Amino acid sequence: MAALENPPESPCFGCGPHHPRGLHLTFERRAAADGVDEVVCEYTPKADEIGWPGLLHIGLLFMVLMETSYWAALTIGGKVMTVTGPVTFEFTRLPRVGLPFVCRARFGAEAGQPPSVTCLAETATGKAVARMSRTWHRESRAAVPRAGIALPSYLLEDMDP
DSSP states (O other), rough: OOOOOOOOOOOOOTTOOOOOOSSSOOOOEEEOSSEEEEEEEEEOOOOTTTTSTTTOHHHHHHHHHHHHHHHHHHHOOOOOOESSOOOEEEEEEOOTTTTOOEEEEEEETTTSSEEEEEEEEETTTSOOOEEEEEEEEBBBBTTHHHHHHOOOOHHHHTTTT
């Protein structure tokens, strides 16, 4: 198990360590029982993150899954990636405020296909919460100016030219 380092200057709402209103998600890379590497995020919903009383807002659940998926793409895939196109998102239940839940994401790529990540969330007692599948695309430094955003140097270093 290895904690994944998120630079303090990360501006991300989901995982930026110093975002003033963000979720401050943290991630670990682990080898699962079957030997496959996965990225894991444990999160405990706060009282002001509700949709229905006592339940995490579904949009924030999606965010936790999406962030975990990205960190798997970045860490296991080894490159900065972006996502476009369809997503498969299914949920069984919403996590309860004050009770932790866990997301586990696995990276996979079939020959000739873009890499994909499957992310599963479950309660601390092992009950299914949600599932997400995403296709990720490696991004190049040349694409950054066209997007009109300024990426921090720590991300640019990991990108193909």
